[in-house]
Amino acid sequence: MASKTADQEFVEYIVKSIVSHPEDVKTERKVDEMGVLLTLKINAADMGFVVGRQGQTARSIRTLLKIIGARNNARINLKIEEPEGSTGGRGRRATTDADIDDLKI
Secondary structure, three states: OOOOOHHHHHHHHHHHHHOOOHHHOEEEEEEEOOEEEEEEEOOHHHHHHHHOHHHHHHHHHHHHHHHHHHHOOOOEEEEEEOOOOOOOOHHHHHHHHHHHHHHOO
């Protein structure tokens, strides 16, 4: 297995610092003509920590990755893979809507 690059190590360090299951944090790195694609895999329970309110945490990580990429003349993109069993926001909204419907007279 190839050693991890600086961008992979950076993402893993940041994400492992904010999640409850750091042992489940994994990254895959692919390079093509569009640049570098880092795919982040995390535990379903940690999705909210990584995405943050209105996506602010994920946006911040992506911004920092762009700076790292600029220093190395590379375009770096981050894809956060939605883990199986994650509600991904849609499930939470549906539950909230159902709860509101239950309260209606």
